[in-house]
Amino acid sequence: MTAYAIAHLRNHPGPHPDVIAYLERIQDTLEPFAGRFRVHGGPMEVREGEWPGNVVVIEFPSMERARAWYDSEAYQEILPLRTDHIDSTAFLVEGVGPGYHPRRKAEAMRRAADARPSAPAAS
Numbered sequence: 001m002t003a004y005a006i007a008h009l010r011n012h013p014g015p016h017p018d019v020i021a022y023l024e025r026i027q028d029t030l031e032p033f034a035g036r037f038r039v040h041g042g043p044m045e046v047r048e049g050e051w052p053g054n055v056v057v058i059e060f061p062s063m064e065r066a067r068a069w070y071d072s073e074a075y076q077e078i079l080p081l082r083t084d085h086i087d088s089t090a091f092l093v094e095g096v097g098p099g100y101h102p103r104r105k106a107e108a109m110r111r112a113a114d115a116r117p118s119a120p121a122a123s
Contacts, residue, residue: 002095003063005035005070010053011087022081029078033069035060066092 030036039057060066069075070092082088 001062001097003060003066004038004093004095005056005058005060005066005090006093007056007088007090008051008053009041009056009086009088012054016085018081019085022078025078025081026075029072029075030058030069032074033060033065033072035065035069063092063094 035058037056038059039055041054041056044051044055058066060069
């Protein structure tokens with residue numbers, strides 16, 4: 001199942017030479033794992049809450065490939081070029097498969113909620 005590496009980049013100081021070097025080298029770390037940029041900064045239209053910073057989304061064919069890329073020697077070597085200069089949160093997340101419908105998730109949540117013991121009534 002498709003997986004994504006997502007990063008929320010905050011407090012970007014502008015074009016630091018190390019960050020430029022990171023950008024020059026990251027694609028070579030992605031290719032062995034079939035990683036592809038899907039979102040890389042760009043204009044954002046925040047509709048709810050606040051979102052300071054930028055977002056990056058990289059797609060992988062599977063969670064195994066996403067993990068292997070992040071843990072790879074090649075990526076770990078360049079990672080400090082970014083993390084030493086940009087505050088960020090990064091995570092890997094599995095996508096949903098074909099035929100996904102949120103109603104099935106709602107049904108599972110309702111069954112779980114219904115199975116919980118009721119709180120005693122206050123007297």
